[in-house]
Amino acid sequence: MSSRHAIIPRGLNTIRSPLSQGRFGRMFRKLSLNPAKFGPTDADNIANLSALADKMIGSFDAPKNPPDAEESGIPALYTYFGQFVDHDITFDPVSSLTKQQDPDGLVDFRTPSFDLDNLYGRGPNDQPYMYDGIKFLLGEKLTGAGVPDANDLPRFKGRALIGDPRNDENSIVSQFQGLMLRFHNRMVDDNDSLSFEEVQQRVRFHYQYVVLNDFLPRIVHADVLNALKTAGSYDRSKLAHYHWHNYPFMPVEFSVAAYRLGHSMIRPGYRLNDADNMLLQIFPDPNNPDKNALTGFRAMGPGRAIDWGRFIDIDTRPFGDENDESNPDNKRRLQFAYRIDTSLVDPLRKLPPEVASNPASLALRNLERGWRLGLPSGQAVARAMNLTPLTDDQIIIGKAVDHPEAGDPQTKIATIANGVFAGNCPLWTYILAEARQFQTAVTIPVTGGPGAVNTPQLGPVGGRIVAEVFLGLMFGDSSSVLSLDPQWAPVTGSGFALKDLVAYALGQGDPLH
Numbered sequence: 043m044s045s046r047h048a049i050i051p052r053g054l055n056t057i058r059s060p061l062s063q064g065r066f067g068r069m070f071r072k073l074s075l076n077p078a079k080f081g082p083t084d085a086d087n088i089a090n091l092s093a094l095a096d097k098m099i100g101s102f103d104a105p106k107n108p109p110d111a112e113e114s115g116i117p118a119l120y121t122y123f124g125q126f127v128d129h130d131i132t133f134d135p136v137s138s139l140t141k142q143q144d145p146d147g148l149v150d151f152r153t154p155s156f157d158l159d160n161l162y163g164r165g166p167n168d169q170p171y172m173y174d175g176i177k178f179l180l181g182e183k184l185t186g187a188g189v190p191d192a193n194d195l196p197r198f199k200g201r202a203l204i205g206d207p208r209n210d211e212n213s214i215v216s217q218f219q220g221l222m223l224r225f226h227n228r229m230v231d232d233n234d235s236l237s238f239e240e241v242q243q244r245v246r247f248h249y250q251y252v253v254l255n256d257f258l259p260r261i262v263h264a265d266v267l268n269a270l271k272t273a274g275s276y277d278r279s280k281l282a283h284y285h286w287h288n289y290p291f292m293p294v295e296f297s298v299a300a301y302r303l304g305h306s307m308i309r310p311g312y313r314l315n316d317a318d319n320m321l322l323q324i325f326p327d328p329n330n331p332d333k334n335a336l337t338g339f340r341a342m343g344p345g346r347a348i349d350w351g352r353f354i355d356i357d358t359r360p361f362g363d364e365n366d367e368s369n370p371d372n373k374r375r376l377q378f379a380y381r382i383d384t385s386l387v388d389p390l391r392k393l394p395p396e397v398a399s400n401p402a403s404l405a406l407r408n409l410e411r412g413w414r415l416g417l418p419s420g421q422a423v424a425r426a427m428n429l430t431p432l433t434d435d436q437i438i439i440g441k442a443v444d445h446p447e448a449g450d451p452q453t454k455i456a457t458i459a460n461g462v463f464a465g466n467c468p469l470w471t472y473i474l475a476e477a478r479q480f481q482t483a484v485t486i487p488v489t490g491g492p493g494a495v496n497t498p499q500l501g502p503v504g505g506r507i508v509a510e511v512f513l514g515l516m517f518g519d520s521s522s523v524l525s526l527d528p529q530w531a532p533v534t535g536s537g538f539a540l541k542d543l544v545a546y547a548l549g550q551g552d553p554l555h
Contacts, residue, residue, distance in 0.1 A: 105311025115484025186347025361491030420472020
């Protein structure tokens with residue numbers, strides 16, 4: 043579908059030709075003859091999808107310090123690591139919701155591989171303003187209560203000078219991008235005899251290792267991943283649905299449906315550090331605009347440096363006390379991502395204009411995008427995978443909390459829009475609903491907590507799509523860790539995870555080689 047870095051040496055990637063771009067396409071091409079429809083006319087489709095979208099966004103819930111029932115056992119940073127990964131492998135700058143689209147005509151302007159081009163850009167030869175020799179330039183020092191060492195991204199007139207501008211779209215992914223700059227720079231310091239290309243490959247290997255061995259097992263049920271392994275290792279011959287002729291492509295079933303799981307994991311807000319005013323909403327409240335929300339594309343404000351122990355378990359934090367708002371442990375706790383389910387938080391009901399134009403509802407944008415691209419229903423994809431589809435009674439729209447209360451409506455999909463979704467669930471919604479049926483008790487790394495938290499994970503439809511695309515992209519990349527050295531592990535051990543990547547970037551732990 044595309045000629046990628048097979049013809050351009052991996053490393054500096056000096057001038058990337060159009061051939062290095064990818065293409066979107068379909069995993070289930072035969073199903074394109076029967077796309078899911080939700081009404082006889084365009085207006086009916088949009089009206090019915092709007093009714094579903096409205097049910098998929100919860101009532102307003104302000105950011106808070108204590109634990110709450112919608113938290114999963116997945117630390118909050120994985121939500122934004124997932125966003126970072128998305129920006130590494132996909133970019134469609136001209137997508138439109140105004141007309142029907144052909145996935146085969148869409149160009150993925152991001153190379154469909156885990157090559158960190160969102161970090162490295164085109165390399166120091168072609169983008170020298172991002173580099174100081176073979177190290178990255180860092181931005182201004184950041185301040186934050188209890189945070190001794192942090193930097194903003196390098197900027198010009200407020201705009202970040204980075205490999206992918208999207209990695210500045212909120213304060214969390216922006217500061218994670220900064221950590222990845224520091225990860226590379228420390229790798230240079232710890233390996234001062236290596237060239238830029240050699241350091242770059244080591245950084246990529248550690249990143250890919252985290253994607254395969256930490257991130258995927260967090261979001262995809264173990265039964266799904268185990269079915270893709272032979273003798274404990276991922277096996278290319280087990281990829282049953284994702285195939286390509288010459289080079290991997292980006293399936294719309296992945297990019298428009300399955301990998302949008304992260305939208306349900308977003309919290310209404312996050313605490314960045316100890317300061318009283320650093321519990322921030324993800325977006326400004328349209329009725330009471332808060333200029334201190336987490337929206338990005340601007341220089342990081344004073345006091346906003348992230349204490350990473352609130353997002354990932356680089357140290358041990360208290361669980362907190364939901365029954366005592368004043369408990370000081372609540373201000374220090376490790377925050378967890380919300381559960382993968384069919385409920386998005388209220389700030390996503392109306393995205394601010396700097397983030398998206400009409401429709402401003404993130405749920406409706408996802409649903410309408412899937413319909414306009416002719417995605418099949420979730421039930422059709424399940425049958426194509428030789429699976430028994432979920433029943434309508436199993437497709438519940440609402441929060442997948444352990445004990446739903448009056449404010450947590452649980453709506454069966456067949457009751458919405460006069461039954462138009464009965465046996466005909468949009469793929470994105472189906473995948474989120476399926477996760478509710480595949481919950482795992484996840485032990486959480488905190489003191490004073492419940493020990494384990496029920497955590498929905500992607501199941502045999504959603505999980506298989508995500509896992510096969512991740513693995514397929516790596517198997518299809520001759521420079522990836524799976525292609526070059528599938529038994530490779532970091533020198534610090536096979537347990538290397540996102541928390542270790544963060545700690546290393548912060549200057550903690552042993553050198554990596």
